[in-house]
Amino acid sequence: MKYAAASPTLAHTLWMLSARTRGGKHWLTNANCEFQSITIAEQTQPISVQILPSCNQSYVLSPRSAWITYAKDEAIRHVPVKLKWLAKIGADCLFFPLSMLLRGSGLDSAVSVGNRLISTNLYPDWNFQELQNLTEELVSEYPDYPYIFRNICTEVNPHFCNYLQKCGWTLVPARMIYLCDPQNPAVWKHNHVKKDARLLHSDDIQVVPPEQIKPSDLPRMRHLFRQVFMDKHSSLNPDFTDEFFEFCLESGFLELYGLRDKGEIVGVLGIYEYQGSDWLTTPLIGYDTTMAQELGLYRRLMALLLQIAKQKNKRLHYSSGASKFKQARAGQACLEYTAIYSQHLNTRKKLFNQLFAKTLQYLAPKILKKAEQY
Structure with a gap:
């Protein structure tokens, strides 16, 4: 892709x-x-x-x-x-x-x-x-x-x-944050990384790249982000507005990717880059927390993030949180x-x-x- x-x-x-x-x-x-x-x-x-x-x-x-x-x-x-x-x-x-x-x-x-x-x-x-x-x-x-x-x-x-x-x-x-270099072949030898990659490329849930995201998808994307970060975690997390999501779609301030299941967006990922930096990160990630855990929506999104970083020849800033998950996927604590x-x-x-x-x-x-x- x-x-x-x-x-x-x-x-x-x-x-x-x-x-x-x-x-x-x-x-x-x-x-x-x-x-x-x-x-x-x-x-x-x-x-x-x-x-x-x-x-x-x-x-x-x-x-x-x-x-x-x-x-x-x-x-x-x-x-x-x-x-x-x-x-x-x-x-x-x-x-x-x-x-x-x-x-x-x-x-x-x-x-x-x-x-x-x-x-x-x-x-x-x-x-x-x-x-x-x-x-x-x-x-x-x-x-x-x-x-x-x-x-x-x-x-x-x-x-x-x-x-x-x-x-x-x-x-x-x-x-505490977690950093990873996807250009290092050792990263891709981690058992969890290999399993996540297979899950990402399975046919049951579609990966939607930025050019296929539609304006009608944005309210659902915002809802999924809020479902994870505001409802599940803390109201002190950034509560992005509708205008922010629209701006990202129009300008690429964050590159928006989606996961689609049976026509509905069930996951969202926003990729952030900055000119002059060798790093890439995601300030925006969300998924449908009501769906079966076995579908591994979060795992798919993080596998997508790792894959994009490798393709762009960037090092990956995993940000904070989910420490054991990220360390199992080559994240180094700093x-x-x-x-x-x-x-x-x-x-x-x-x-x-x-x-x-x-x-x-x-x-x-x-x-x-x-x-x-x-």
Whole structure:
């Protein structure tokens, strides 16, 4: 099967124009923010500023949702029902001090750089001078806010991470992610990878490439995504709007693929690429959770993702979650960080930022590695 090629540069430009004009809620129902822009290495990057900081904002926008609310909910979710009351008390005790540090740091209203309101942003390896210029411009334009860069990983952008730290940014652990190189023949020798590939190419469910996706398929695709990420997991996941799905179909911002069974879409996959990055990822995946588990809809979608990455000669960013599943399919666990800059703020806010960062640098790796067991 030959997959369609996207035009990411034009798509990103169009995404930015709409974001600046209409705000984050045009793309996500739970992202109440304004957008401006900044230039890095002759590329225009989005700058998001929260309008009303809230614990109900998606974690892709809100540091509070990402580090406090979502993490707290996940910690409680994995506990047996009989012990949930005890887990809630323990989570409150653990996260309350962290919440106070976050509030004092000003991160509740941080300016986010390069954030396109998706689970995994991809970046080129900007050099030291470009990042230094960016930092100076941010201090000039937004003197009263701390700044954050999401999705920073030394295995994905090694030089980028090093240069950020040299410019005074602090790396704070955010989540455990899984990385894979489909160009490595060893990947395809994994037993689960071979089984998934056979399942994907069986005749019972059809793979629908981007050029065959119809506008009438989009409401169903959105429903399937929400069925998995909003209903099954957390309302803090990005809740993409109808307009977002329409935009992806028209522009290729995410390449939309589907699984079709008896004429109906039963799975959706959105492929994301960025110019200058060697990586590919999927911020959008969903499937019909009411169908028989034996059909392996999630397995088919992940097999499709791996196959597309190989064809495009890209390394695969599996993102976070489903740790055992992804490790069984050649995913290598790596810590991902959010970079924070607060050197320009007053002494009190700088101190709160330092304490917040040091607390998470100590606690988060242990918690995230423990979570891999689930």
